[in-house]
Amino acid sequence: MIRKRLLMTTAALMVIVSMIAGCAGNNKSGNETASNGGKGGKEKVEITAWLTPQWKGVLDATEQGADYDSFLKHAAEKFVAQYDKYDANVKVEVIAGDQRDQLLNVNLSSNTPPDVFFESVFPMGDYVHRGAIVPLTDIIDDEAKNDIDQSFWEAVTFGEDIYFYPFQHNPGTLVYNADMFRAAGLDNFIGGENEIKTWTMDEYQQILDALKSNLPKDKYPNAYPMALYAVNNQGDTWNLAYLRTFGSPFFDNEGNIVLDDEKGAKAAAWLKKLYDGGYTNPGAESVSSNDANAMFQNQQLGISFTNPILFSNMKTNMENGTSPKFDVRLANIPSESGDPLSFTYVVGASVFQSGNDKKMEVAKDFVKFFSTDPELVKSSKNGIPVRSSVAEELKDENPLFAAYDANSQYLFNFTGNVPGYSQLREVLYPELQALYLGQKTPEQMVKDYQVSGNKVIEQNKAGSVIYNK
């Protein structure tokens, strides 16, 4: 009996020990694997680089087998081949843009953030305020500072430090179907092929009226004059631009929202008027910018939104025959003052605080390498290069570079560099939905957005490492 019990007890203990051993074994793999014996007797350091889908291919989407990770993979190969401090390896992963915050938050909570992240800077500012991103000031030299315009450095500077290495930028504009314009008798309003056309508010209204009334129904069934969407935070930058149409400065000097005035209410009323007047796709409150983009490519919208990457992807789709071919051209977001409204997304790399000094060192070296290498920086032509030298060198290849450059004088900083910008984005679309559904008047909408938006900003200032140094 005693012997039987002893056996049972031993069996039970073995189960427990093997479980603990199993758990302990799993825990061992982590940051520690960073430093093992590698090639040439050098220490082995593996870093992970994430990117959201930016452009396909190393230089452009026409390359064979072009994919979103092609550029960073090519950059990683080139980096590893010439790097002599460590036996480095760079693992490249593409993550969906709408999963960015979820994945980053989960990985930050479990202390396994990516080492490098290549992304539009505007939604990443929060991670700087949270202390999750390390400064890159020490890897920026004078040559880079002179080659990249000060406005881009301002967009990536938080407090006293630079946190992102600017690579390219993507100015947001409108895009229109010139064939549809011709069919509606709007030939006079069509700009040149390499022009970003600017319309006055009156002209814009004439265009919408003609697209609504004059389009031949047999050629363009179920087509609407312009895109409007508010189901989520996608493409909210255009909505933010529309809210500035009548001159609202949007942010004050302290980084608080100041939309609740006559100008803000007028802009909201204008959006509501367009929606109610049938000038936009129906159900804007349940439509995403992706839906709007698809509708435009299917010739169901006369005017939509775009940026250089979306624009070139759209043209590639037309060339490949994956979407109908038609004449697409660019236009500015109009405003009452006559000056166009222009904004841009700065795209660049950041290095996350992984707690492993060697990984962070390699990550910084990798970022510096692909942001300065003369061959690799040419890939920034997929958007608009931030480097004057690259823009100058490639200006003949892409005539739109000059048009975008001419627009840069009208740029406004849509994030205001405020802490909690990601959360602020979540506050906007429910208010727009309330406006379109008639649950709130334009005055009430701008008032409520200002109150809840400023609450978000205030709440996030309290937790910001930049504001609480």
Add this chain to the structure above:
Amino acid sequence: MKLRRNIYAKENMTGYLFILPQMLVFLMFLVYPIFEGIRLSMYRINYQNEKFVGFENYMILFNDPVFFKALINTVVFVVFIVILTVGFALFVASAVFDKNARYVSFIRGSYYIPVMVSMVVMSMVWSFLLNPANGLISYFARDMGLGAINLLGNPKTVMPVIIFVTFATNVGQAIILYIAAMIGVPKDLFEAAEVDGASRWQVIRKILIPSVKPTTVYITIINIIAVLKIFVVIQLLTGGGPNNASVTLMYYLYNNAFKYNQLGVASAVGVIMFVITLLLSVPQLKSMLQDK
């Protein structure tokens, strides 16, 4: 006395050791997160530090009208989806349980298929149907001259649509459980009822429903817990909109944790959901245990 206790402890040691791994897993992955959640709900957290803020996160919640909207919406979802599921499953199961075995299998299979399909896929199918810009329903409505139909963009219709989608996806499981329970009801009860000349309705009301009461309690509890956690369908179909008309507690928690990085506030929502689930489940579990 002491000696007896020692012998008793020794005799049971093996048993305790065998359940120890299970208990460790239970403590590590269920009990510890609950206490950690309660602790986190009293902190303001960023990547570098945690600061104790007492009940500030709860105050933020109670001052946020969206939280109350989420709370009300969640209760509405729970009430309607559970009532619909139990009612419809009882109806289908009591209608078919005594029919030909192949017919019963067919019915069971038909209703169970949506349960097997991932909720993500189901939500995408519904999204394809209901999208006002390029959805099939909107397309046919426009074609038939009914104008623009936007069921997900109307605060009055969005809740019924989500209730229906969730109910249609989940009801198969309840039907399977009810049919199994009804097949197990002693045949002599039905024979006695037949001899007494009871109608089908009387058989269902007086014999079937009371006989499957433990199943009803079980289905109710698991559905309450499942519906309290309703998330995927909201995330994919409405994003909580329009104007927060379909936001739920779980979606609100997700937004705070993963979009706003307000981990403390999200933990506070989790604690409140835990308390609600506990309050709703305890009386029913009690009645189930008493019956046994």
